[in-house]
Amino acid sequence: MGISLGLVGLGMFGGAFADMFMSHPNVDRIALCDREVDRMDVFANKDIWQNKFNRKDMYESLDDILQTDLDAIVLITQPWLHAEQAVKTMEAGKHVYSAVPIVSIPDGDEILDWCDKVVETSRRTGLRYMLGETSYYRANAMFCRRKAADGLFGNFVYAEGEYFHDVDHPYCNLRGVAESRMASKAGQEWLEYKKKYDQRGILTGPMHYPTHSTCGPVSVMNAHAKKVTCYGYKNQTNDPFSSDVSFSNETALFEMSNGATIRILEFRECGGHIGNEEETFRIVGTKGTYTDNKWMCNFRDAAPEDVAARKALAQRYENQSLTDEDMRDPLPEEVAKAFGEACAHQRDAEGDFTPTGHGGSHPYLVHEFVDAIVNNRQPAINAWEACRYMAMGVMAHKSALKDGERLDVPDWGDAPE
Numbered sequence: 001m002g003i004s005l006g007l008v009g010l011g012m013f014g015g016a017f018a019d020m021f022m023s024h025p026n027v028d029r030i031a032l033c034d035r036e037v038d039r040m041d042v043f044a045n046k047d048i049w050q051n052k053f054n055r056k057d058m059y060e061s062l063d064d065i066l067q068t069d070l071d072a073i074v075l076i077t078q079p080w081l082h083a084e085q086a087v088k089t090m091e092a093g094k095h096v097y098s099a100v101p102i103v104s105i106p107d108g109d110e111i112l113d114w115c116d117k118v119v120e121t122s123r124r125t126g127l128r129y130m131l132g133e134t135s136y137y138r139a140n141a142m143f144c145r146r147k148a149a150d151g152l153f154g155n156f157v158y159a160e161g162e163y164f165h166d167v168d169h170p171y172c173n174l175r176g177v178a179e180s181r182m183a184s185k186a187g188q189e190w191l192e193y194k195k196k197y198d199q200r201g202i203l204t205g206p207m208h209y210p211t212h213s214t215c216g217p218v219s220v221m222n223a224h225a226k227k228v229t230c231y232g233y234k235n236q237t238n239d240p241f242s243s244d245v246s247f248s249n250e251t252a253l254f255e256m257s258n259g260a261t262i263r264i265l266e267f268r269e270c271g272g273h274i275g276n277e278e279e280t281f282r283i284v285g286t287k288g289t290y291t292d293n294k295w296m297c298n299f300r301d302a303a304p305e306d307v308a309a310r311k312a313l314a315q316r317y318e319n320q321s322l323t324d325e326d327m328r329d330p331l332p333e334e335v336a337k338a339f340g341e342a343c344a345h346q347r348d349a350e351g352d353f354t355p356t357g358h359g360g361s362h363p364y365l366v367h368e369f370v371d372a373i374v375n376n377r378q379p380a381i382n383a384w385e386a387c388r389y390m391a392m393g394v395m396a397h398k399s400a401l402k403d404g405e406r407l408d409v410p411d412w413g414d415a416p417e
């Protein structure tokens, strides 16, 4: 038997996931919830929804949908609401999926308190929390986690993770995104609520939205950050968009629990980007290295004193250029089929399902959450893992505010079974 779930937040991003959550073969019943009622109608009226959806399952607030007997809730609401809503959802006895990040608010100490609460609530209730981090299911991250599981990186030495998203990005303009998020009732309330931070002179920074850049290296290395040093770049053109932030760009260096070093960039004021992609990572190990769709590996299996074997390495050296299709994990056939039937824009010319959305990550996120709940297991990006990505950003921003002071990064340990 499948599960029942409710989608809360059908705005710009939530709408992109609705058909997939509805059509997953292990979802039997789906409900909709948004304070902006018209945002639900787009889905409520679709023919393909009618087998799993009943108009009685339309709710105008999170509080209302939490009164139901649904098994799980998917929160794709504005980023300052996530943590409080996730905790409330688990307290109401439901598993929860949250859009990234755990929470984004100006006060880093408050964010860390929310990390504590999310972990504590998931541990105490036994309910599952999953962070919907898209970069976790980019093809390069899936590929590198497989190589790491096979031991082919050797020991990790260094990694770089980066998210270049200029405020005037030609395809996703951040001024427009902010305007659209403020347009709803929830957005208007935030403008009022945010004044309490303004009065205290607390300014946020791009490292308070760090999960796209931190999750790749951290999930591949399966390590956590111990120390950080970070520097910020301040806007120099009096751009009103930057009036709310201490820095428009932040650059951090982390010392990791496995002895490696990670360099993270979160940039919002940058003409273009370094490397092939705006959002990516590179990892160097003692045996293998991944960078920009390339995998290099010398199979250094022999002991260092075995000079002859080491000299023969050249014959076993691998240097591959890869496409996303080469690197992706397969989705279960019946899941891909169901998604393909529900989402016309995800079919290729032959009608086969092709993952799209933030590097093809969307269908994997949906499947991972549903599958984790059905099989009563921790999702890959559980509360403990999600806190690792978030705490790195919080402490990096604090370091930048203290002119690069070296700071400890908290960790909540590994998730229980």
Ligand SMILES: NC(=O)c1ccc[n+]([C@@H]2O[C@H](COP(=O)([O-])OP(=O)(O)OC[C@H]3O[C@@H](n4cnc5c(N)ncnc54)[C@H](O)[C@@H]3O)[C@@H](O)[C@H]2O)c1
Pocket: 008, 009, 010, 011, 012, 013, 014, 015, 033, 034, 035, 036, 039, 060, 061, 062, 063, 076, 077, 078, 079, 080, 081, 099, 100, 101, 132, 133, 134, 180, 181, 182, 184, 185, 186, 358
């Ligand atoms: N790559 C990524 O992972 C990625 C990309 C884009 C957006 N996001 C995340 O997705 C989230 C949503 O972004 P968006 O652009 O769709 O925002 P949006 O403002 O367009 O939509 C949010 C919706 O949530 C609804 N909502 C808020 N509180 C509610 C409540 N209590 N009950 C019912 N409905 C409620 C609002 O009415 C609104 O319709 C953000 O948190 C953002 O960080 C992630």
